[in-house]
Amino acid sequence: xxTLDLAFFALAIPATIFAGISKGGFGSxxxxxxxxxxxxxxxxxxxxxxxxxxxxxxxxxxxxxxxxKWDWGEVRLIIYAGLxxxxxxAALYQVANADVFRFLIxxxxxxxxxxxxxxxxxxxxxxxxxxxxxxxxxTGVTAGFTSFVSHAGGPPVAxxxxxxxxxxxxxxxxxxxxxWAINVMKFVPYSFLGIFTWQTLLADLLLAPFAVLGTWLxxxxxxxxxxxxxxxxTYVLLTLTGSKLIFDALT
Numbered sequence: 001x002x003t004l005d006l007a008f009f010a011l012a013i014p015a016t017i018f019a020g021i022s023k024g025g026f027g028s029x030x031x032x033x034x035x036x037x038x039x040x041x042x043x044x045x046x047x048x049x050x051x052x053x054x055x056x057x058x059x060x061x062x063x064x065x066x067x068x069k070w071d072w073g074e075v076r077l078i079i080y081a082g083l084x085x086x087x088x089x090a091a092l093y094q095v096a097n098a099d100v101f102r103f104l105i106x107x108x109x110x111x112x113x114x115x116x117x118x119x120x121x122x123x124x125x126x127x128x129x130x131x132x133x134x135x136x137x138x139t140g141v142t143a144g145f146t147s148f149v150s151h152a153g154g155p156p157v158a159x160x161x162x163x164x165x166x167x168x169x170x171x172x173x174x175x176x177x178x179x180w181a182i183n184v185m186k187f188v189p190y191s192f193l194g195i196f197t198w199q200t201l202l203a204d205l206l207l208a209p210f211a212v213l214g215t216w217l218x219x220x221x222x223x224x225x226x227x228x229x230x231x232x233x234t235y236v237l238l239t240l241t242g243s244k245l246i247f248d249a250l251t
Contacts, residue, residue: 002046002199004206011041016054016207020214021221023058023176024065035151036109036241044101045093049200051151052183052190054211059180061215066173074164075174077136078143078157082182085144090189092149102249105150109242112155113235131163147182148189154179 002008019034034054038047093101118124131139139160147153157178161171190196 002042002050002197002203004199004203008041008203009206011037012050012203012207013210016210017214017217019051019055020058020061020211020216021218023055023179024062024215024218024221033109033238033241036105036238036245039102039105039245040241043098044105045098045195046197046200048101048149048151049190049195049197050203050207052186052195053201053204054207055151055179056183056187057208057211058215059176059183061212062176062219063180065219066169066176068173069169070173070177071166071170074161074166074170075178077133078140078160078178079181081137081140082144082147082153082178083185085141085146086148086182086185086189087144088141089145089148089186090193093189093193093195099249101149102245105152106242106245106249108146108150108152109238109245112152113238113242115155116235131160135160135163143178144182144185147179148186153182 015034015037022033035047035051038050042050115124139156142156143153146156154175157175161174166174
């Protein structure tokens with residue numbers, strides 16, 4: 001049950017703006033932090049249901065800014081392979097309880113932070129050669145699954161696209177297209193699984209202006225704020241929320 005009170009909006013408004021900034025200007029990789037933050041206050045399924053329409057709205061807003069600036073040859077296999085990944089996520093949702101999803105969301109959050117720290121510290125070597133079609137298919141399945149269970153498809157997509165040596169604009173445009181497509185795929189099973197309710201839809205209506213505002217800010221921040229500063233804040237948020245979600249799931 002979702003209660004649209006002051007405590008909910010105190011978390012939901014900044015989380016929505018933050019997700020919009022990420023999707024609009026920084027490759028979508030950190031947008032799932034919004035779902036992790038909301039899952040601290042509401043059932044994980046409710047958090048997923050609130051965030052998906054908002055993420056789809058951000059996708060539409062971002063598509064206009066980056067329209068046809070992507071490289072279709074680089075993203076098409078990921079999009080095609082996203083469908084079976086979404087199907088796997090839907091199958092898990094039907095048999096798992098809320099604590100499983102709290103643990104998954106928390107674990108993915110901490111894994112994202114750990115990967116980025118190890119990569120930036122040179123402990124994980126960057127790919128020396130561009131990844132090929134098989135890697136693109138694995139990326140798509142992984143992104144579809146993690147996106148379904150926690151809106152966290154960004155990291156595997158980032159790893160693949162960065163290995164391809166794309167310029168900043170083509171990379172950003174590609175992530176916008178990929179997650180627009182995957183989020184559309186998720187909408188139908190979310191509907192059938194009862195993840196959307198009248199309360200989540202009302203919350204989306206009230207939060208929609210903040211989603212658009214965040215995306216608008218992200219498009220502009222793309223050229224003004226360093227990725228290092230933005231993701232530094234992201235890592236702190238994900239570490240705190242991920243740890244709390246895992247603790248709640250286990251206790």
